[in-house]
Amino acid sequence: MGLLVRPVALLIYCTTASLFFLTSSSAAAIAGGTPDGSEEWGYVQVRPKAHMFWWLYRSPQRVNNKGSTPWPTVLWLQGGPGASGVGYGNFMEIGPLDTNLKPRPSTWLSKADLLFVDELNGAMRWQWQDNPVGTGFSYVEGGDRTLLARTDAEAATDLTTLLSQLYRSNNTRLQGSPLYIVAESYGGKFAVTTALAALKAIHAGRLAASLAGVALGNSWISPEDSVLSWGPLLYQVSRLDENGLYLSDSLAQQIKAQVKAAQFLEAENTWQSLESIILEQANFIDFYNFLKDDSSSDANLEQQQRQRLLASLGQSRRRYSGYLSSKVTTEGGFEGIMNTVIRDKLRIIPKNVTWSEQSDDVFEALAGDFMKPRILEVDELLNLGLNVTIYSGQLDLICATKGTLDWIQKLKWDGLKNFTNSRRVPLYCSGGEAAGTQAFLKSYKNLKFYWILGAGHMVPIDNPCPALKMLGDIIQSPAQ
Known part of the structure; x- marks a missing residue:
């Protein structure tokens, strides 16, 4: 399907979206929205010259039960790091429209209001010398990469500042909605640091929100445990032989030693080498589904070209967003959709800001934090009594289930033994047990x-x- 075919409602919103301004003592936001109030979007200046873009959807299934569980809000945090939640999470994963701009039957909007953000830790395509840089539609002025978030903690501060602005004193609708932070991949590291920063801001009276829980989906919480699981898993499913297992385990053990010695930059370099070995030994396996081959790798490449691909730092760094974009078959690709139809709808994106896939700048900005574990932060959230959910896709390699279960066993939380010994129950979906x-x-x-x-x-x-x-189970949504 091409870009010329799209829902009539979207065309109407592109021409009738309203614009309004929000102000506070700490930040200013320019915002827009649909006439019926079902969508709002805008910018918040989270730091001088640093502008973060947000997009909030109100669920048509919203249930206002005064005597029962209030309607929840989900803040989705994308991975990468540096991938766009407004783009990928919204249109590819859980938002109301898919990448063909058609209604998504499985949208999470049926259970909660949805808030997407583009964090200030990536990079956009350069159009001219003064083009801003950022993630998705978020940007910093003047192309100054020093203004990008350089640690998970800085990214958490930015997100907390944005939340404080959105949950301002006159926004009773958001204030009455329990907030759940749901994250994917590297977004899990942002989720736990943001949750801790948000709890502190709530306690200090700077954030008028009710944080109800955090959900970590296939999250890069412990890079060490993730990479240690790769070799054994691929050996068991026949994608590595003994030689491949030895090579991958040797590099994984090197990463373990480097992380223990706090040599995080060195550990990232070794991680790149390990990915190259895995791709070579497992014939370009898909890191996001180990039953498949990497669709971004051309099996007909000459050996010299394949070796260059294996050695390409940028290829590893962009694999996450590249995998997502590869799923889009519309004319012009996903960048085309975001920079035409969606841009026209929003109406407030600066002329020199162009939405594009994740680039290497994000890794350069976050290089010191990329291989750092966040197990202690998960422990702290559990000990504070916050609801923590961890979920893992069975076929994932990059954040394999085995590695996730291994770092859970490193928690100091006093309920860990009882959790480990508790019974695992099966869950069914459409069709029940028969399916x-x-x-x-x-x-x-x-x-x-x-x-x-x-x-x-x-x-x-x-x-x-x-x-x-x-x-629905996590957030106790009234819409069951």
Whole structure:
């Protein structure tokens, strides 16, 4: 389907979207929205010359039950790092429209209001010398890369500043809606640091929100444990032989030693080498679904070209967003959609800001944090009593289930033993037991773990039915 075919409602919104301004003592926001109030979007200046873009959807299934669970809001944090939540999470995974701009039957909007953001830790395509840089539609002025978030903590501060602006004193609708942070991939690291920053801001009276929980989907919480799981997993599913297993395990152990010595930049370089070895030994396996080959790699490349691809730093760094974009078959690709139809609808994107896929700048900005674990932060959230959910797609390699279960065992939380010993229960979806098991759940107190079968790294894309059922259970949505 080409770009010329799109929903009539979207065309109407492109021409009738309203614009309004929000102001506060700490930040200013320019915003727009649809006439019926079902969508709002805008910019918040989270730091001088740093502008973060947000997009909020109000659910048509919203239930206002004063005597029961209030209607929730989900803040979705994309991975990468540096991929656009406004683009990928919204149109490819859980938003109301898919990449063909058609209604998504499995949209998470049926269970909650949805808030997407483009974090200030990526880079956009350069159009001219003064083009801003950022992620998605977010940007910093003057092309100054020093203004990008350089640590997970800085990214969390930006997000908390944005939330404080959106949950301003006169926004009673958001204030009355419990907030859940749901993240994918590297977004999980942002989720736990943001949750801690948000709780502090709430306690200090700077954020008028009610944080109800965090969900970490196929998250890069412990890079060490993830990479240690790669070799054994691929050996068991016949994608590596003994030689490949030895080579991958040797580099994984090197990463473990480097992380222990706090040599995080060196560990990232070794991680790049390990990915290259895996691609070579497993014949370009798909890191996001180990039953497939990497669709971005041309099997007909000459050996010299293949070796250059294996050695390409940028290829590894952009694999996440490249994988998502490869799923779009519309004319002009996903960048074309975002820079035409969506840009026209929003009406407030600066002329010199162009939406594009993730680039190497994000890794350069976050290089010191990329291989750092965030297990202690998960522990802190659990000990504070916050509901923490972890979910994992069965077929993921990059954040394989085995690695995730291994870092969970490193938690110091006093409920860990009871969680580990608790019974795992099967979950079903459409068709019930006759359709087969779709997932498993284990829980104890404020920790839940979901095994999602038939899914790789992007659970909402690969197996949307149990993902939506899981969401309803996590957030206790009134719309069941």
